[in-house]
Amino acid sequence: MSEEAPRGPLTSLPMIQLIVTPSKALVDEPVSILATGLPPLQVVTIKATLKDEKENLFQSRAFYKANEAGEVDLEQAAALGGDYVGVHPMGLFWSLKPKRPFQRLMKRDVMNSPFCITLDLYDSVRLKDSATIRPKASQTVQRWFVGPGVQRKQIREGRIRGALFLPPGEGPFPGIIDLFGIAGGLIEFRASLLASHGFAVLALAYFAYEGLPDKLLETDLEYFQEAADFLLAHPKIQQPGIGVISVCKGAEIGLAMACYLKQVVATVCINGPIAVSAIPLRYRDLVVPPSQLVPEHIQIHASGAIQFRSNISDPINRLNPQSILPVEKARGWILFIVGENDECLDSKAYAQAAMDQLQSHGRSNGRMLAYPGAGHLIEPPYSPCCFASWTFASAKPLLWGGDSIAHAAAQEHSWREIQKFFRQHLSPSGSKL
């Protein structure tokens, strides 16, 4: 509800309003924000606030100058300062920052509740919150991780643990396995979003979850093959092959799946290693030894966060050659998505090396999208750029990197490309090798 602006004795001043639409949408859909009824050329503050499922507070703000008509339209107006500068209609969303540094925003329950973001408009420059100064107008929007009709099914089949998200309708739908990284457990928000765009997606846990090992001591590719076979056996899932979307350690596994499993025909690897890392990979009789990271190659950032990206100039030559995944054996299509400012891994060097490996074997089934300024955690659009955060295993926060404006643009672009990639290579009439 917007508050009424004070009215002069003779004239009736316009009411200050904040119009945010749509008020309920998928989290990857843009929102338009318009402030009206302001004094002409007034510098104002628009603030966004969100409380996550653990009641952690995330905030962002930007300062805008109203035009002659007393309006601020975020599609056109440039922020003067605050969490971002320039014309960024969704800037308040992707620049949300935790009140307590190093917390990461991540939705756990994707089915039953949205994130609620409250947008507040102040008719002055407000750098900090005040108990006495209230916003002139406010709107709250719901940001959902599932579209209407998407169903979630908890999966406990054989060894497999995860959650299967199915779009509404009969299908069949292109099937995708979704893998996250060293955080462990089951992370569902990307799978549920992809399902909202017409894919059948299995968010697959592989450790630190229900019946799975607490710690990852080796990567057993047969587990992932079981998951692939499970998907392909499902009546609502298209034959003859599935896709994989994967990030970080998940992308190492995703790439291994692409190399060794014929069921995998389209793989998206986001900021992942191209060699088996830290722990061995096992597939039937094959055991691939890992490349080891050494503590002395880690750097500590000024903030105290740890930069795992090795600080040496040639990370590829340091890899154990036996651990490098035989990407030339992959029969399907591979899309490498790389943040050039990834502070966790040498993602670009790795992806480039994999592309070179494909080329040297005369293969043309790989593609790399490299985003300057983007960091490690490339997520669906408008996700806040998380520069560093606590992870369960590390004693200190890990540095992910990313310059927020470039990172936000990378998230928007890559999400479209990922969906195009899957539609192209998973649809029955899609190109085959």
Added chain:
Amino acid sequence: MAKLIAAPLSALVDEPVHIQVTGLAPFQVVCLQASLNDEKGNMFVSKAYYKASEMGEVDLERDPSLGGDYMGVHPMGLFWSLKPEKLLSRLAKKDVNIPYQVHIELSEPHFPIKGIVVSPPMDSLTLERWYVAPGVTRIPVKEGLLRGALFLPPGEGPFPGVVDLFGSTGGLIEFRASLLASHGFAALALAYWGYDDLPSHLEKVDLEYFEEGVEFLLRHPKVLGPGVGVVSVCKGAEIGLSMAVNLKQIKATVLINGPNFVTTEPHVYQGQVNHPVPCNIEFENTNAFGFVEFYRTYEETADKDSKYCFPIEKAQGHFLFVVGEDDKNLNSKVHAHQATAQLMKSGKKNWTLLSYPGAGHLIEPPYAPLCSASRIPFVIPSICWGGEVVQHAAAQEDAWKEIQKFLRKHLLPDVGSQL
């Protein structure tokens, strides 16, 4: 047997320490970790990894760190890369008569992973880092309105006098004055708000208070006249510049990352009022960690037009500008260049500008850890000071030497002024 050696074990905080390791296996990689508990019990830690020579030795004056809190050859890296366990804590010594204990440990490298079993250190030692040299005396100052502490070097003197001013944290900060006294200066650490019975909030800068401080110093039997110096940072430098313009006893002024105009409170002197320059808070930038950078806020006013600035050309003494080019709190480089341009325009050559790439706002005596962001009282949110660790450390070392040279040149009789 692995052995950790450091010398001297007890020294002034701005003196280097030579750290070596012997008795390792050839080319063995080891971890050196430094830790310190500040007066509030906050722990500060740093670590670096070194590879032993073929003889099984590590010498920090010769060998590069492979990783950790810094890389490359940095004999004092463990000190200036110390980081707080509690984010946003700043290391600032309160009681300068008690040294910091810095604990150095030699151990096997390990990953910073929770629950990992760490083998006990191979060797360790503790260093004492002092803010006062032997024989330096501290005299609390409570005369007239003045509140502060006077530090005198040992001996009869007389010694060149310096007024030491800090910035927006308020209170009485003594550690730089005590170090200056350890190097032969009579240094008055002068508080101006938030201390004792001084105002709890700064409402105006009354130059007569600072003039009292200057006169107090000059009256002291152990202080050499006829003029004094000023060493000042941030808001202290705003005051230092104002003093230099108005008080003829100021012969040498060190301005570290300060504005050349009135910022938040008016300056008053002998009935004249100099009002704050308008500022645009909307030009602040919140960085990736949520800390606020204020350096753009005078872009439209003071940065553009020197009509807002102090008439520095009226000052009679000499100036040393110390600028951190990565200062995120103030646009220090622009302010200093504007001030020196004003001097040049008036045909004056009474200044030197030291500009340090990669250095942030809080340029302190050497080996002080970089504080790139912290909380200060009465200001929300947390403030980003800027600075890149390695370059900031180099700036601190160089600036400190230059500051002392500058003060001696212009405060000691005869030797320097015509060089």
